[in-house]
Amino acid sequence: MEIDLSGARILYQNDWFMLSEAVVNTWIVMAVITAVCIFLTRGLKVHATTRRQIVAEWIVTKVNGLVSTNMGPKFRLSFYAPLAASVLGISTLSSLLGLVTMFSPTADLSTLIGWAAMVLVLITYWKIKTNGLGGYLLGYFKPLPPLMPINVISEVMTPLSMAFRHFGNVASGSIISMLVYSALGAASAALFGLIPGVVGQILSGVPLLQIGLPAVLSIYFDLFSSCIQAFIFCMLMMINISVAAEG
Numbered sequence: 001m002e003i004d005l006s007g008a009r010i011l012y013q014n015d016w017f018m019l020s021e022a023v024v025n026t027w028i029v030m031a032v033i034t035a036v037c038i039f040l041t042r043g044l045k046v047h048a049t050t051r052r053q054i055v056a057e058w059i060v061t062k063v064n065g066l067v068s069t070n071m072g073p074k075f076r077l078s079f080y081a082p083l084a085a086s087v088l089g090i091s092t093l094s095s096l097l098g099l100v101t102m103f104s105p106t107a108d109l110s111t112l113i114g115w116a117a118m119v120l121v122l123i124t125y126w127k128i129k130t131n132g133l134g135g136y137l138l139g140y141f142k143p144l145p146p147l148m149p150i151n152v153i154s155e156v157m158t159p160l161s162m163a164f165r166h167f168g169n170v171a172s173g174s175i176i177s178m179l180v181y182s183a184l185g186a187a188s189a190a191l192f193g194l195i196p197g198v199v200g201q202i203l204s205g206v207p208l209l210q211i212g213l214p215a216v217l218s219i220y221f222d223l224f225s226s227c228i229q230a231f232i233f234c235m236l237m238m239i240n241i242s243v244a245a246e247g
Contacts, residue, residue, distance in 0.1 A: 009021040009103070011024060020108070021103045022103060022105040022107075022108035022110070022111055023105075025094070025097055025102055025103055025104070025105050026090070026094065026105040026111065029090055029093045029094050029097070029105065030090065032093065033086075033089050033090065033093065039052065040052050040053070040055055040056040040059075041053075041056055044056070059085070060081075063081050063082075063084060063085045063088075064081050066084060066238075067080055067081045067084055067238060070235060070238040070239055070242065071238045071239075071241065071242040071245075072242055072245075075238075075242065075245075080238070080241070084234050084237070084238060087115070087230075087233065087234050087237060088230055088231065088234045091106060091166070091226075091229070091230035091233055091234070092226060092227055092230040094106045094111075095107075095170055095225075095226030095227075095229065095230065096223065096226055098173075098174065098226075099219075099223065104170060104174070104226075106166060106167065106170045106226075106229075107167070107170045107171045107174055108167075109163070109164075109167050112162075112163035112164075112166050112167045113160075113163055115159075115162075115163060115233070116159035116160050116162060116163035117159070119158075119159035119162065119237050119240065119241070120155075120156065120158075120159045122237075122241050122244075123155075123158070123159070123240055123241060123244040124136075124155075124244075126241060126244040126245040127139070127244045129245075130244070130245055130246070139151070140152055140155075158240055159237075159240070162233055162236050162237070162240075165229075165232075165233075166229050166230075166232075166233045169225060169229045170225075170226065170229060173220075173225055173226075
């Protein structure tokens with residue numbers, strides 16, 4: 001199997017098609033989220049009588065409140081609430097795949113570039129809807145016409161910076177964990193190799209120092225940091241779209 005620049009394995013490739021580990025794992029995450037949504041929303045009633053419906057209503061309430069707080073009341077009942085919940089859920093679960101030794105799609109830059117493209121399209125849509133096509137194009141020449149190239153770059157870099165930030169934090173966490181794991185293995189062999197005799201030979205071959213600390217780092221980077229980065233990406237997406245809608 002080949003490996004692309006993002007670290008994801010290429011599972012299949014020909015002249016017209018490429019299937020990477022990141023794509024497969026993304027579909028697994030989406031399947032899990034779909035199954036959870038079907039489970040929570042099955043047999044809904046006007047008044048919640050089951051724990052499943054109570055959890056579902058709690059999630060909807062929290063997401064609507066998050067969208068209303070960051071985007072304004074007019075977006076509360078729009079499709080941006082499901083969009084925010086989808087981005088937050090997919091990003092979090094994708095990053096958490098590292099806890100079960102699976103490749104995290106959010107550690108693949110192409111995944112986050114796709115998300116950035118989606119955000120750019122939404123930002124452009126709202127700017128055109130708010131200011132009209134002429135006003136949108138004219139905005140690139142403000143405050144001075146020579147600044148047009150800089151304004152274009154700034155427009156594109158807004159979602160791209162979100163993608164690179166998310167990717168950098170997830171990828172750096174994986175790299176740091178791997179480096180610490182390797183360093184502890186080498187340190188274990190060197191330390192216990194100082195013990196003379198057969199005992200030293202046996203213990204030097206057992207990476208005892210790799211027990212404990214790598215697991216703690218994995219929990220931090222794959223659990224805590226992943227949830228934070230997913231939340232930040234979702235927040236920045238909502239804020240940038242709401243600013244575009246305000247003109």
